[in-house]
Amino acid sequence: MARDSTLRFAAQTDEVTSLLRIVNLVRTGEATTRPEIGRITGLGRGVVTQRVDQAIDMGFLADGDFGPSSGGRAPRTLHFRADQGRIIVCALGAVHIHVGVAALDGDVIAEVHRSWDISRGPADTLDVVMSMIDEVLERTGDAPVWAVSVGVPGPVDFETGRPVAPPIMPGWNGFDIRRRFEQRFGAPVWVDNDVNLLALGERAERNRHHADLIYIKIGTGIGAGLLSRGRIHRGANGSAGDIGHVRVPDADAPCRCGKIGCLEAVAGGWALVREAQARIDAGEASRLTPDELTTESIALAAEDGDALAIALLQASAKVVGGSIATLVNVFNPGVIVIGGAVASAGELYLAEVRQRVYELSLPLATRDLEILQSVNDRNAPLRGGAELAREQLFEVTFARWFADGRPTSERVSTPA
Ligand SMILES: [Zn+2]
Structure with a gap:
């Protein structure tokens, strides 16, 4: 019995692993058709068809146009549904706040910017950030919020999302930034140092x-x-x-x-x-x-x-x-x-x-x-924040939430 259930579990794990891999191959553009997926993964045609159907049912992928034919019938292209969710990106600087909304492919679709002194402390600052978020959400349709990323100008304990003795952010030491956003949006939240996010932005760019x-x-x-x-x-x-x-x-x-x-x-x-x-x-x-x-x-x-x-x-x-x-x-x-x-x-x-x-x-x-x-344009911090959220959603935590069809803070957050 024990051996049977172990085998069943192994088969299930395999199935999940290949499903997530297929979604990611299409998401990153490495594969755009079912035959391509078969070539890259080594999975048989029947298995690929089954997994792709599952990914389409779950809302991650969709069928697109017919691709170029190599002889016989042209294979249908697949695409990742980047409009299924929205990513909120907040970039806090010493003297300004920049907030944006990105699609799941990292494209920043709306943004708002204002001057603000971060030394006024977390309570007032995050109130302002929340009202800026309301403004950009209103301008970007009604897809659910899948993730929030927050960049701050100081060191951060990434596991807990709390600033650690930040020299230019008085009052922020140990503040639970993640919790404030989780309570509001029910989506997973990642907080990181602003320069780390700029590095991720350059990686993508x-x-x-x-x-x-x-x-x-x-x-x-x-x-x-x-x-x-x-x-x-x-x-x-x-x-x-x-x-x-x-x-x-x-x-x-x-x-x-x-x-x-x-x-x-x-x-x-x-x-x-x-x-x-x-x-x-x-x-x-x-x-x-x-x-x-x-x-x-x-x-x-x-x-x-x-x-x-x-x-x-x-x-x-x-x-x-x-x-x-x-x-x-x-x-x-x-x-x-x-x-x-x-x-x-x-x-x-x-x-x-x-x-x-x-x-x-x-x-x-x-x-x-x-x-x-560096590319150094105004949206660079937002692109970096979207990149962090995408990496965490699809490369780090995907297996924890995919079965629900969308991420929630409950499923994704590591206990602090
Ligand atoms: Zn010094």
Whole structure:
């Protein structure tokens, strides 16, 4: 008896595994017809037909047009039903909130943006986020909410969805962000560090699903997202990639974290603003006006040829390049993507970083290394958040919820 039920269970597991694989092959575009599915999976024609019918019944796939024929009758194409559910994506920054709705294929179909100071704390901030969500949901039809993703500018314990001692988010330490959204939408919720999401966005944008990729954001602060074989490396406590606070040799500038000589205290946006102010006060010529000094205005002035702004950015790039070189030796990435407001000056910044990295890293570690400018558009954080939700839904938790036809927080959430 025991052996029988074990066998039955094994057969069932097999059936589920092949069903989920087939949905994912069509979802990712790796297969578009039943014969293609058969070729890739090695499953017999009858089994493929049965599983595809099941996936269609459950609402994951649908029949499309007839594909190209290779002799006989043309096979019918299949497509993934990306409009069956909606993904809510929230990107919280230090001074703004960006909320969007994406289809299940990751396409951002509506978004709304506003200024907001995150240090006002979780209760007020999430009230604002909820009303922004209402607004975008209203504009995007009535498909059920399948997932919510939330990006925050600080370290996150991914298992529980709580920020961990975030330096620029007073009042948020340990706050149960996930619960607030689960109660409201009944859908699974994932919370992650914003730079991790940007790294996932670049992975999708560049079609590098299995890349060893490092995304480095050089904005007001500095942080990195690490992808190992396409998967985020978060570390034991969620602080992996926090390179803004590695020590720069011989530097002694005080940092907002309380230590001295941190990378962002020398090369981050807030440090550049402080340095620009000091040099203008000391009489250095520049088109930068002291009352409008921001990371963005310095990057723009550099693009327009302002000597002070160029000098500041080159100094920043040189120091950042030094820290990246260390990271390259340790992690051996294939791709480094540089983003954020400081790096928006483009080639001016990138050229300096490249030179430092090649000068200081081991030749083997840089042999095939690409150092690229990020796409850096306004929707990048939303695409990254949608990417996280899609990965978690279809590659991590699919087996837990597929039988219901759609995900719920009850089925998906790991007990905290
Ligand atoms: Zn620091």
